Amino acid sequence: MIVKKRKPEVQTTNEGVNHARQVTNGAGHIFREVLEEDFGIDAYIEVCQNGGPTGMLIGLQIKSGESYVHSEKPDSFTYYPKADDLKYWHEYSLPVFLVIYRSSEQRAYWLDIKEFTEGHKFEDILSGMVPKKCIIDKGNICSENFFDMLMLKFGDRTFVEWGYNLFLQSLLKVTSTRVPTYKVFDMVSDVSTSTEAESYDIPRDLRKSLFYLNTNSAIKLLNYLDSKQGELAEVLVRQQSMKEALAEEYVTELIVKVRALIFEKEGTGFILIAFEKEEDRDSVAKELEALIPFNHYIILSGERLFLNSYMMNYVLMVASDGWEHGQINIGDEFFPKLQQRFGLQWSRSYEFGFYGSKAASIFCTPNYYFEYTFETVCDTEDSFLLFDYLRTMGSCSQEENSEEYIWMSIGNDRIKICESWDPALYGHFHCIRTIRSGGEWHPDYDFLLDVEFEITTEKERKDFITKAKAAKSLQDLPLMTESMLEGIIDGVGESQ
Numbered sequence: 001m002i003v004k005k006r007k008p009e010v011q012t013t014n015e016g017v018n019h020a021r022q023v024t025n026g027a028g029h030i031f032r033e034v035l036e037e038d039f040g041i042d043a044y045i046e047v048c049q050n051g052g053p054t055g056m057l058i059g060l061q062i063k064s065g066e067s068y069v070h071s072e073k074p075d076s077f078t079y080y081p082k083a084d085d086l087k088y089w090h091e092y093s094l095p096v097f098l099v100i101y102r103s104s105e106q107r108a109y110w111l112d113i114k115e116f117t118e119g120h121k122f123e124d125i126l127s128g129m130v131p132k133k134c135i136i137d138k139g140n141i142c143s144e145n146f147f148d149m150l151m152l153k154f155g156d157r158t159f160v161e162w163g164y165n166l167f168l169q170s171l172l173k174v175t176s177t178r179v180p181t182y183k184v185f186d187m188v189s190d191v192s193t194s195t196e197a198e199s200y201d202i203p204r205d206l207r208k209s210l211f212y213l214n215t216n217s218a219i220k221l222l223n224y225l226d227s228k229q230g231e232l233a234e235v236l237v238r239q240q241s242m243k244e245a246l247a248e249e250y251v252t253e254l255i256v257k258v259r260a261l262i263f264e265k266e267g268t269g270f271i272l273i274a275f276e277k278e279e280d281r282d283s284v285a286k287e288l289e290a291l292i293p294f295n296h297y298i299i300l301s302g303e304r305l306f307l308n309s310y311m312m313n314y315v316l317m318v319a320s321d322g323w324e325h326g327q328i329n330i331g332d333e334f335f336p337k338l339q340q341r342f343g344l345q346w347s348r349s350y351e352f353g354f355y356g357s358k359a360a361s362i363f364c365t366p367n368y369y370f371e372y373t374f375e376t377v378c379d380t381e382d383s384f385l386l387f388d389y390l391r392t393m394g395s396c397s398q399e400e401n402s403e404e405y406i407w408m409s410i411g412n413d414r415i416k417i418c419e420s421w422d423p424a425l426y427g428h429f430h431c432i433r434t435i436r437s438g439g440e441w442h443p444d445y446d447f448l449l450d451v452e453f454e455i456t457t458e459k460e461r462k463d464f465i466t467k468a469k470a471a472k473s474l475q476d477l478p479l480m481t482e483s484m485l486e487g488i489i490d491g492v493g494e495s496q
Helices: 014-026 083-091 113-119 122-127 144-154 159-171 204-212 215-227 229-240 244-266 278-291 323-342 357-363 385-393 423-437 443-453 458-470 482-490
Strands: 030-033 043-049 052-064 070-073 076-079 096-102 107-112 134-137 176-186 191-200 269-275 297-304 314-320 350-355 372-379 394-396 405-410 413-418
Touching (some): 014 030, 014 043, 014 096, 014 107, 096 113, 107 134, 244 357, 244 385, 269 278, 278 323, 278 413, 314 372, 350 357, 372 385, 385 394, 405 423, 413 423, 423 458
Parallel strands (some): 052 096
Antiparallel strands (some): 030 043, 070 076, 076 134, 096 107, 176 191, 269 314, 269 350, 297 314
């Protein structure tokens, strides 16, 4: 891996970057500028097809100004790169394109720098036997045609194959570092073990590539990598002389990082509550849905596969979105209720641990969750990858319920909204829950607001949405009357 020295001053290329952004956005693709100081990549482009991102990324090195233009001819000009730049671009995992912006023409030209280094005898270029110069064809103008060219170059490779090749390239550049211990900590049993291990760094460009993937693309890549774990490990054993066990661990670590990235983008995580007694767990499980301060969640009840008298063997797992606020909500609102309502004592009757994106991703590996057997207590059936993983862990124990209902949290108020209520009131709360949780707006909501509540103008609708989002209690909700509030409190949900 080439480590470039940092320049004393960072040269800005605002005109060139802005031009590249304008061309990219105009062609319907996604432009992401590298805002922090970088050493060879100024921006990334994610190619889109049929109005959606494909997950295929390319890197751009953007140069602005006439000082980069030499030996100009009617159909070309020359750019002289530095040797360390060429090394960096040559070894970069993503496709890299050099862009030269000429303000005098308000036009930019491109060169596939990876193809350039592969098409020449690269060692001869670095040794000086072949001049370090790039011939820029003036026909290669950065316009919408540039993206047509990209699809011709890469369109025969599906995204997952492209992502897989990215991983293969990165795997071949890992560097070994010895670390003294590798610690494993079991939150519930409070046992820590240490063993000597050898660790391998994740390549920097791979980390950056993962960061820029959108959720759907990362899920596709994750599924593909899961199916190719053995093949990836074989590459490391064969070409990097890794020990087989270490190669398998390294590949697993990469997959864990992709999964953690998805959980982070979703904003999902979970808490694991461990109980000393099975009856305590079951009592809490019956009322848990009424206590948790979330609107999207899945709850699993479980126990250790091999019971141990020195451990808390019975668990509840509560996963939700909005995890950046989840720990605060749980700490301030949820756990005090366990003590008040059930008389449970922290560290004596129960313990708990927070699992954010990274910890949740590790837990989703078989070595961890196979320690438990789970059953599903309740599921709001939302589409999150973490929820999907937990669904595969838990067998369904929910009995058919003759009455459909939804739960909604508004500040400290938590209400159960039943389908048997007055249809207008049920629809009203269903609409508010969608607004507050960022769900998809249904056309029936427009009809409901118009017919039942006489909200007909765009301004009235915006005011309704604004008030619904800002509400801190039931009383703050839009259109809430005393009679409606009394009906909710009485559990009949009748509007009068």
